[in-house]
Amino acid sequence: MSLQAMNRETARRIIALPPSKITREEQDLLLLLRRDRCTIPVILVSESRPARVSGSNATYSAIADYISENNLSVELGRCSGKGFQQNEPFVDVQLPGKSRVTFGPVSPEIVPLILDGMINKAIPMEYALWQYRNPMHEPWDGVPFFDEIPYFSGQVRKLTRNFGLSDPASVAEYIARDGYKAFVKAISNYTAADITELVEQSGLRGRGGAGYPTAQKWQVARNTLSDQKYLICNADESDPGAFTDKALLEREPHKVIEGVAIAAYAIGASMVFIYVNASDSYSTDCIEHALSEAAALGLTGENIFDSGFNLKVQLVRSAGAYICGEETALINNLQGKRAIPRQKPPYPSEKGLFGKPTVVNNVETLFNLPDILNYGPQWYRNTGTPDSPGTKILSLTGKLKYQGLVEVPFGITLNDLVTKIGGGIRNGKQFKALQIGGPAGRCIGHEGLQLKLDYKTFAEAGIFLGSGGVVVLDEENCMVDVARYFLRFISRESCGKCIPCREGSRRMLDILNAISHRPEQGASHEPLERFKGVMTLESLAEVIKDTSLCGLGKTAPDTVLSTLRLFREEYEEHIFERKCRAGVCTDLQTYYIDMEACTGCTACAKKCPVNAIIGTPRQPFFIIEQKCTGCGICMETCKFSAVKTR
Amino acid sequence: MNFFITVNNREIEAVKGETILQALKRAGISIPTLCNMEGFTPTGACRLCMVEVKGREGLVPSCSQPVEEWMEVKTHTPRVIKARRMIVELLLASHPDDCLYCERNCHCELQNLAFELNVRERKQSSRRPAMVKDLSSPAITRDPSKCILCGRCVRICEEVMGCSSLEFSGKGDASRIDTLGGRGLNATSCIACGQCVMVCPTGALYEKKKLAELQIALGNPGLHPVAVVDPVVSLSLADVYGNRNLRQSARQLNNLLKRCGFREVYDYAALQDLYVRKTAEELTRAEGSTIYSSNCPAWIKYAEQYLPELLPCISKLKSPSQLAGTLLKKLLPEKDGTKPFVVSFSPCTARKYESRRREFNPVGEPEIDLVITARALEQYVVLNGMDPATAEAEEFNKPFQTSSMYGELGGVSGGTMEAVAAETYFRLTGGKDLPSGRLKKVKPGKIRELVFDHAGETWRFASVSGMAEAAGFIEELSGKPGYYRYIEVMACPNGCINGGGLPILNDDNILKNRQKQLTELAEKNALACSNRNRTIDELLSELAKMDGGEQLLYTAYEPGKTV
Ligand SMILES: Cc1cc2nc3c(=O)[nH]c(=O)nc-3n(C[C@H](O)[C@H](O)[C@H](O)COP(=O)(O)O)c2cc1C
Ligand code: SF4
Helix, strand or coil, rough: CCCHHHHHHHHHHHHHHCCHCCHHHHHHHHHHHEEEEEEEEECCCCCCCHHHHHHHHHHHHHHHHHHHHHCCCCCEEEEECCCCCCCCCEEEECCEEEEEEEECCHHHHHHHHHHHHHHHHCCCCCHEEEEECCCCCCCCCCEHHHHCCHHHHCCCCCCCCCCCCCCCCHHHHHHHHCCCHHHHHHHHHCCCCHHHHHHHHHHECCCCCCCHHHHHHHHHHHHHHCCEEEEEEEHHHHHHCHHHHHHHHHHHHHHHHHHHHHHHHCCCCCCCEEEEECCCCHHHHHHHHHHHHHHHHCCCCCCHHHCCCCCCEEEEECCCCCCCCHHHHHHHCCCCCCCCCCCCCCCCCCCHHHHHEEEEEEEHHCCCCHHHHHHHHHHHHCEECCCCCCCCEEEEEEECCCCCCEECCCCEHHHHHHHHHHHCEEEHHCEEEEEEHHCEEEECCHHHHHHHCCCCHHCCCCCCCCCCEEEEECCCCCCCHHHHHHHHHHHHHHHCHHHHHHHHHHHHHHHHHHHCCCCCCCCCCCHHHHHHHEEEEEEEEHHHHHCCCCHHHHHCHHHHHHHHHHHHHHHHHHHHHHHCCCCCCCCCCCCCCECCCCCCCCHHHHHHCCCCCCCCCCCCCCCCCCCCCCCHHHHHHCCCEEEECC | CEEEECCCCEEEEEECCCCCHHHHHHHCCCCCCCCCEEEEEEECCCCEEEEEEEECCCCCCCCCCCCCCCCEECCCCCHHHHHHHHHHHHHHCCCCCCHCCCCCCCCCHHHHHHCCCCCCCCCCCCCCCCCCCCCCCCCECCHHCCCCCCHHHHHHHHHHHHCEEEEECCCHCCCCCEHHHHHHHHCCCCCCCCHHHHCCCCEEECCCCCHHHHHHHHCCCCCEEEEEHHHHHHHHHHHHHHHCCCCHHHHHHHHHHHCCCCCEEHHHHHHHHHHHHHHHHHHHCCCCCCEEEECCCHHHHHHHHCCCHHHHCCCCCCCCCHHHHHHHHHHHHHHCCEEEEEEEEEEECCHHHHHHHHHHHHCCCCCCCEEEHHHHHHHHHHHHCCCHHHCCHHHHCCCCCCCCCHHHHHHCCCCCHHHHHHHHHHCCCCCCCCCCCCCEEEECEEEEEEEEEEEEEEEEEEEEEEEHHHHHHHHHHCCCCCCCCEEEEEEECCCCCHCCCCCCHHHHCHHHHHHHHHHHHHCCCCCCCHHHHHHHHHHHHHHHHCCCHHHHEECCCCCCCCC
16 A cells, blocks of 8 residues: 555654554554455565566466456555565465465466455465464464464564565555654654664674674764764675565665664764665665655654754665675775775774764664664564574575575574475485575585574684575585685675785686686696695685685685585595586596497487587597587497596 | 884884884884885785784784784784785786796896795696787886786876876776776876886886887987986986996996997986076066976876866976977087987986977977986996996086086976076076075975065965876965966976886885985086076077077977877
């Protein structure tokens, strides 16, 4: 439902007044907006990146067509993504008085089936995934409740509790769910010092990677004298495969803005920059739209809600490189310079943007603030561990049965994450490792699964949580290849400023390339030589970590080091036996035909996909090495075992 | 505030606010660096200066870490040395292997580092895509394959010269330093000052020496090679040769040049006298507006590019180097019948660019045939197997034989300004010397000022050096036209004594020393000021007799011009 349902004055009253002070009509409106009540059937199609990819727009128009063809009185709308990659696109259906049911995947063909059934009050069970619990609604029989689905029951959905329920493009729906109350309460009733104190008590730690206590960072900026202070909301997130920060922007952009506004008030910044990833236009559009809605309601601008607090929020699109997320590079970029990190100290909180005290906070960090203010630090501390209170949003991907955006309490073991939430490895394969923290992260093997998610525990184990990307690998992943993948990313994305990171990562990549490819003609990559490369790898990694300027270089070798430590035998197989047990590094071996054994039957030549095998029938055949891609089909084909490798 | 920090188990004194590197340097502990530049904010890019600091997890860059009282530093532990050696090995991994043929062979910082850190084999090798040399500039060659991305050229170009002709581009393993927009240096805002060459640690940036051309010309019997030598050239070579008697060394250089095959050798300082006198003449004629100096070719190019509105205020007088060319070509043939081939020996790479400007190259008749820098001359002397110590002293040739004190000071920032002021005073008062002690340092080493009153009028003179500094100064002055009557601008910081064509000596005190030496030398000159230089009087009267003789001394500028 859009803002038309709620005019500006009503919205401002609802935000500013306690629930007891608002009128009956306004309360009714809130019930409608929260979908606690509906008078006509409501159909909501999920709207998120995975949903779009799976064809949610086609589903949406199929439903719209169905409604107009049958002349139904139905409200059709959108809801945000649910954080569950399987079964997209989702369609939620809610009939008056009955609880809300989620269907998925709903392709345009099955739209009529579901809608027919729904209108006749008989749900087509096979498509219903779950229903939402609501004391005001009568549940359906035989449909599991949302919190009974293993993927969700293992999670603690606090920050993401509205994901998949409300329409991100509607500020009214956000307000109906207590939106902006925390901010307006903060600027009306609390001093900036109070807010910092509350956040201090909550024990909130930065989610941008290092887990630095948020209140402490604010305090430095607060204590630094300056006529101008800045807040930067870091939503750059350009790790390959990570999507949590973008999800926050697209699923509840108003909560991001509220968090930003609270933090700005606490540190005394009247100017905020929200730094978003330029390559993702969808999340950028979402936050841009939300910003204009917030401005229209007077939630930003001059003298907000008569508190005397002024706030200007500006959206900035990043220069589009991974390093732009590093705070000093980000600041350089905001000043119109090349995005290159600089040596700290001084920290940005002392001397940042244009030399003024600047707090850089991750978007998820700020996303926690409305809850902390609404429900208090004690409530916040009830979840998580004493060291790391609260929850963490992770992007869970890889070879799991279930994948998506998950929210888990700190303290959860990695094992629970993989087996309970992720449903274990799919297709009955064996778990091999888990890569956590994006390119800066490292691999964790079986033994590591007992580790608890917690900044302190992780720091002790030398793991960097990074952006919260978790990739689960199974026996079909080659660890050398995984290391190579991340290293290639690093060596491309290093800013190029300092020698160890720039040259060192390129060198390490060269070595990995050498051990996962067969030797080039003429080059002598004898096993010993290749093994020496691996020895160099370790000392290279050590120096890169010891000397690099920024966090990227300091963590760049971690994936390689951790795989080398955990899966050394795989490396050795690559080197000495030219074997990749996962069958990923197909380029490792040179295929040739044994002249003695070959009968010239032509079978292999016919099968070769790249025509690399030549010869005359009944004479020995020959493989052209330069053409061969090493797929191995010829070897499987040959009945005389004449195809050999070396 | 001073305190002590512990370094390698010894106490050394440190000053609050300085970096570890500065404290170490004072204590005589040498730490290798590549990206560090004296007087610039550290970037911490090369990571060679890493040291161990107790309590800190990783190594710490000493160039950018301020000292703290509690610090315990270790500068040469196995861990530190391993890291430094690894960094150098990494640089060498993708560095071309052609040291023997490299411009900077034996003077290369990377080579030195590899030696100091005992790198004895190529442990790693990594390929970089082939890169093309940029030969487009008349003064400077850029060889990106030798570049180790220390960024010193980028910084000096932007922060000191205000040109930003070089920049970082690309990222990760594709990072490189490129010209702005990737064009040839020739087509960029480059003013050919050569400061990038001076700071480049390797052979990635070097001047076009033109030694082969010089040799051919000297061996051609049909030519009549003559040399014009800037006093800064002999001064800088005296540094190289360790000769303390400067006047003697300049005269010895004359002898060396003659032995190389030059028929005559002329004193650039004499032409500086001419330049000063003509400028003062112009100044006393002009009505109240500001006149800018024109003897620095890099400044002229900068103004043409960035300050076209200022061009009418810049003196049209040719620079002393071009004056020498013009006059020698016009006067000499009539004197001895052979065609002079004029070679200008200069501390400056921009002179190479200047000599190629269209207006100085009337068809088939360049005013200056060749510009050779001091750095190249040093090499040429070696090439010809001459020992500078054994050379006899020999006077310059006429007509540019004697120079005044002010003529000799032209290479220091402020020298021309002071000379012009004295000359102007002389003209205004009908022959009085300017009372001494009027020079004021507005900004040490960068801006100076000289003021006198005459007939109820205040005459202000200023000098500024360092192109970025100068641009800022000029901008500040835009509100007060005519406040200064004369402004001397020199592109290189501190003037020609810091020119881009001087031998690269890596000596922090070199500038101060050169300035002191040149001043002392000049002060010993018997001729105090330019108007006492009689040869200039003779020359001027000869010119006055020639048809359009006076015209020879002037040139013109074009906005937005590149070569
Ligand atoms: C290479 C690199 C990339 C980074 N990328 C991001 C990013 O995409 N988003 C982010 O919030 N922080 C990123 N950071 C961390 C930031 O520098 C900074 O620490 C963080 O934004 C602070 O926020 P917090 O205190 O809320 O954690 C990155 C750090 C490094 C070294
Ligand atoms: S560590 Fe890498 S990314 Fe960081 S400053 Fe150095 S080169 Fe750039």
